[in-house]
Amino acid sequence: MSFPSEKELWQRFELAEVAVYFATADKKSRYYGFGVADEIFSRDIHEIATWAAGKNYPVFGGVPFDDQLHTATMMNGYFLQPKVLYDIAEQHLWGYETNVVTNRSKRRRPEIERVVDETNWVQRVQHAIDAMQSDGTKQKVVLGRQRQVTLSEPLDMAKLIADLQMTQPHNYHFILKRDNDIFISATPERLVKINDGHLATAGVAGTARRSQDETEDLQLAATLLNDPKNLQEHAIVVNRIVERLAGMAALTVPKGPTIMKNPQVQHLYTPITGQVNDGVTTLSIVDRLHPTPALGGQPEEWALTQIAQLEQNPRGLFAAPVGVLRPSGDGEMVVGIRSMFAHAGKVDLFAGAGILADSDATQEYEETALKMQPMMKLLERQHD
Numbered sequence: 108m109s110f111p112s113e114k115e116l117w118q119r120f121e122l123a124e125v126a127v128y129f130a131t132a133d134k135k136s137r138y139y140g141f142g143v144a145d146e147i148f149s150r151d152i153h154e155i156a157t158w159a160a161g162k163n164y165p166v167f168g169g170v171p172f173d174d175q176l177h178t179a180t181m182m183n184g185y186f187l188q189p190k191v192l193y194d195i196a197e198q199h200l201w202g203y204e205t206n207v208v209t210n211r212s213k214r215r216r217p218e219i220e221r222v223v224d225e226t227n228w229v230q231r232v233q234h235a236i237d238a239m240q241s242d243g244t245k246q247k248v249v250l251g252r253q254r255q256v257t258l259s260e261p262l263d264m265a266k267l268i269a270d271l272q273m274t275q276p277h278n279y280h281f282i283l284k285r286d287n288d289i290f291i292s293a294t295p296e297r298l299v300k301i302n303d304g305h306l307a308t309a310g311v312a313g314t315a316r317r318s319q320d321e322t323e324d325l326q327l328a329a330t331l332l333n334d335p336k337n338l339q340e341h342a343i344v345v346n347r348i349v350e351r352l353a354g355m356a357a358l359t360v361p362k363g364p365t366i367m368k369n370p371q372v373q374h375l376y377t378p379i380t381g382q383v384n385d386g387v388t389t390l391s392i393v394d395r396l397h398p399t400p401a402l403g404g405q406p407e408e409w410a411l412t413q414i415a416q417l418e419q420n421p422r423g424l425f426a427a428p429v430g431v432l433r434p435s436g437d438g439e440m441v442v443g444i445r446s447m448f449a450h451a452g453k454v455d456l457f458a459g460a461g462i463l464a465d466s467d468a469t470q471e472y473e474e475t476a477l478k479m480q481p482m483m484k485l486l487e488r489q490h491d
């Protein structure tokens with residue numbers, strides 16, 4: 108059998124009941140998996156680690172953001188060992204082929220029928236700002252909101268993956284499909300990669316918009332690199348990562364952040380690398396780091412309580428660790444932002460922003476709107 112083209116795999120994704128697609132930002136790893144060899148519904152990292160260690164090839168999935176229960180089972184923690192797994196980078200096939208159906212009937216193109224945003228987000232964010240202004244020990248909380256989009260037809264996944272690769276070429280891609288539930292993320296943020304003792308993680312926090320005009324775009328980046336609020340927001344993340352990894356790895360940490368550019372936004376970015384101690388695995392780092400203050404806050408317990416109280420819906424896999432685990436304990440987990448979750452004719456989008464005592468709630472709202480654009484674009488393009 109010759110190795111299938113990616114186009115064929117997109118068609119197959121469209122028809123499969125259970126499927127996964129994971130591609131790293133550097134495109135060095137790119138996987139498509141179909142069917143179920145084994146699966147686990149769990150939010151328990153130790154249970155998942157034991158399960159993954161017993162497999163003979165990589166598994167894919169995610170652990171939920173926090174303890175709140177989402178209405179969809181998959182959003183509460185799920186890992187899949189696909190029946191057949193195509194490793195595109197290595198041109199390697201794991202598992203075995205079954206019933207490959209590629210005949211796709213003509214279908215109507217999905218149209219956006221309705222968009223519903225949460226109300227009172229700005230007021231709720233203001234509560235958190237007030238709490239931080241009256242108590243200096245409360246430093247940062249990342250508050251998110253969800254948007255519900257109604258489509259006229261189910262998503263066309265073949266087109267969606269093609270569009271994802273075209274519109275978000277430099278981000279991670281993660282798609283997990285189980286029957287009618289589909290989680291999709293085009294995230295710039297790596298939580299952890301472990302490869303043969305080598306660790307890579309990153310602080311990604313602090314945001315400015317992009318501009319079509321090159322001079323203005325550079326100006327926005329320069330302002331971001333010198334903005335006290337964004338630098339503080341960023342430093343809280345880097346400091347936490349360094350503090351939590353002490354005793355697990357010898358780290359190399361750059362002196363200050365650089366700029367990471369995405370099509371819609373630019374971020375302060377600090378890549379952190381190191382050598383891990385014996386026995387340290389991808390999931391043991393996830394256990395230590397998640398949620399970093401890039402998606403949670405500082406102090407952690409206070410921020411998680413704020414998130415549970417002020418956000419209208421549980422996050423599930425939104426803003427949560429998602430990715431690939433290898434039986435050796437190596438793997439790569441990214442942060443499931445710039446994401447959406449499709450279920451029964453509806454699609455929920457998620458975006459959040461880091462809130463500090465001197466944040467402007469309306470500006471933060473605008474930032475979350477920008478962060479929803481990558482997924483909105485994919486939905487709009489479904490009709491083309």
Ligand SMILES: C=C(O[C@@H]1C=C(C(=O)O)C=C[C@H]1O)C(=O)O
Pocket residue numbers: 249251296311312313314374401402426444445457458459460461462478
């Ligand atoms: C919460 C999100 O993004 C996070 C928050 C950021 C910020 O507030 O500056 C930047 C990058 C991410 O760590 C999101 O995209 O939904």
